[in-house]
Amino acid sequence: MTLHTDWTLNETAERRDNYYAASQRKFIPFKAPMVFKKGSMQYLWDVEGRKYTDLLGMNVCISVGHSHPKVVAAAMEQAQELTHCTTMFYHPVPAHFAEELAATMPNPNGDIEWVVHFTNSGSEAVDLAMTMARSYTGNLDLLALRSAYHGPTAAAQSITGISGWRHPGMPGNVAFVAEPHQYRGIFGEKAGAQPYLDEIERTIHTATSGRVAGMFIESVQGYGGIVEMPKGYMTGAAERVRAAGGLLIADEVQAGFGRTGDHMWGFEADGVIPDIVVMAKGIGNGFPLGAVVARKEIAAPMAEKFMFHTYGANPTSCAAGRAVLQVLKEDNVQENARTVGAALLERLHALKEKYPAIGDVRGRGLMLAIEMVKDRKTKEPDPQTTAAVFEATRESGIILSKSGAYQSCLRMVPPMCLSLEDVDHVHDGLDRAFGSL
Numbered sequence: 256m257t258l259h260t261d262w263t264l265n266e267t268a269e270r271r272d273n274y275y276a277a278s279q280r281k282f283i284p285f286k287a288p289m290v291f292k293k294g295s296m297q298y299l300w301d302v303e304g305r306k307y308t309d310l311l312g313m314n315v316c317i318s319v320g321h322s323h324p325k326v327v328a329a330a331m332e333q334a335q336e337l338t339h340c341t342t343m344f345y346h347p348v349p350a351h352f353a354e355e356l357a358a359t360m361p362n363p364n365g366d367i368e369w370v371v372h373f374t375n376s377g378s379e380a381v382d383l384a385m386t387m388a389r390s391y392t393g394n395l396d397l398l399a400l401r402s403a404y405h406g407p408t409a410a411a412q413s414i415t416g417i418s419g420w421r422h423p424g425m426p427g428n429v430a431f432v433a434e435p436h437q438y439r440g441i442f443g444e445k446a447g448a449q450p451y452l453d454e455i456e457r458t459i460h461t462a463t464s465g466r467v468a469g470m471f472i473e474s475v476q477g478y479g480g481i482v483e484m485p486k487g488y489m490t491g492a493a494e495r496v497r498a499a500g501g502l503l504i505a506d507e508v509q510a511g512f513g514r515t516g517d518h519m520w521g522f523e524a525d526g527v528i529p530d531i532v533v534m535a536k537g538i539g540n541g542f543p544l545g546a547v548v549a550r551k552e553i554a555a556p557m558a559e560k561f562m563f564h565t566y567g568a569n570p571t572s573c574a575a576g577r578a579v580l581q582v583l584k585e586d587n588v589q590e591n592a593r594t595v596g597a598a599l600l601e602r603l604h605a606l607k608e609k610y611p612a613i614g615d616v617r618g619r620g621l622m623l624a625i626e627m628v629k630d631r632k633t634k635e636p637d638p639q640t641t642a643a644v645f646e647a648t649r650e651s652g653i654i655l656s657k658s659g660a661y662q663s664c665l666r667m668v669p670p671m672c673l674s675l676e677d678v679d680h681v682h683d684g685l686d687r688a689f690g691s692l
């Protein structure tokens with residue numbers, strides 16, 4: 256059966272605007288509507304046949320490439336055999352995938368037993384990690400970083416520090432800590448980790464009961480505007496949080512799966528081993544899937560009650576996930592993220608030399624951003640220039656992402672098959688866009 260779909264641009268926009276609820280309708284990035292019809296690896300085509308380089312990676316969901324043939328084939332093969340199998344029964348695909356995911360976790364002495372709980376999405380995984388940490392430690396208070404984004408569910412919003420994402424009705428028991436931003440952090444430029452670690456201690460003593468359940472950290476903040484945790488920060492945070500009875504929870508929803516170039520998991524750059532790791536997005540290369548990977552003993556207390564994610568461990572999504580892990584190896588994806596990311600970073604630095612509107616260039620691997628400021632001395636965020644460049648690069652066939660607490664960053668998180676030729680194209684498109692302002 257073929258469903259009739261009217262692909263006309265204006266009709267699609269009208270239908271969306273008429274029938275989407277306001278809560279979902281607002282979130283459109285470009286001034287004029289855009290309808291994508293096809294994707295292949297790092298490229299997208301709109302309904303009029305125009306080609307774009309996708310530096311947004313459809314919100315970092317596309318890890319190994321749009322409609323990667325091996326991922327699609329694995330998922331389709333599974334969907335045709337048995338599309339869904341509830342987690343109450345045994346199925347080999349999620350079981351294999353759990354084993355394979357656990358094997359990607361650090362285990363230097365071989366004494367950590369990693370276990371997996373599959374969810375539908377990242378925010379479900381975040382919610383679960385919150386509950387797991389609270390159940391295991393018996394403590395309620397959580398720490399999170401200002402300028403962190405952890406998802407749209409009420410619980411995930413409660414640890415999200417960006418006001419634009421926070422709605423009424425969030426649960427409490429969350430204390431926010433200043434983000435160790437090496438460009439615009441409260442302790443000034445390149446202040447390192449130490450003053451921010453002192454802040455964690457002060458926050459535990461002043462804004463919590465003194466006993467905490469855990470702290471959520473993204474090794475590289477995504478929606479926060481690509482904020483890398485400085486060397487020693489995650490390790491130092493783990494020490495302080497554990498001393499107060501809590502756990503280190505790494506949110507690798509954006510930074511995981513080799514995106515930072517040097518490691519499979521972003522936190523590995525600091526040599527720290529978290530107690531719980533949350534992942535989603537790139538795990539399924541566009542198929543809906545999330546997971547919590549935890550030390551076995553930390554998940555154990557949750558056996559007392561039911562925690563059932565209807566589509567958690569869905570075999571179709573898990574087949575896609577298994578194929579993603581395979582493609583990461585076969586296509587040398589992490590190495591590509593490292594080398595192509597380094598080349599792109601260099602070109603972004605060159606643009607900063609040329610255009611004073613660019614206040615900062617940062618990130619690693621294929622997790623990069625430029626931040627626009629009105630004045631390099633005051634660092635006043637410049638969302639207007641950011642929006643203008645964003646719109647202008649569309650004309651050059653480049654899809655970027657506005658992000659950061661002030662919407663003053665252009666984030667680049669493409670499918671990790673981006674090539675060196677694409678880097679030239681992106682550089683030239685940005686150059687033209689800044690030049691046209």
Ligand SMILES: Cc1ncc(COP(=O)(O)O)c(C=O)c1O
Binds near residue numbers: 473
């Ligand atoms: C770091 C981080 N954590 C959690 C989430 C929530 O994931 P999801 O949108 O799949 O619920 C996101 C989503 O963007 C994210 O970027």
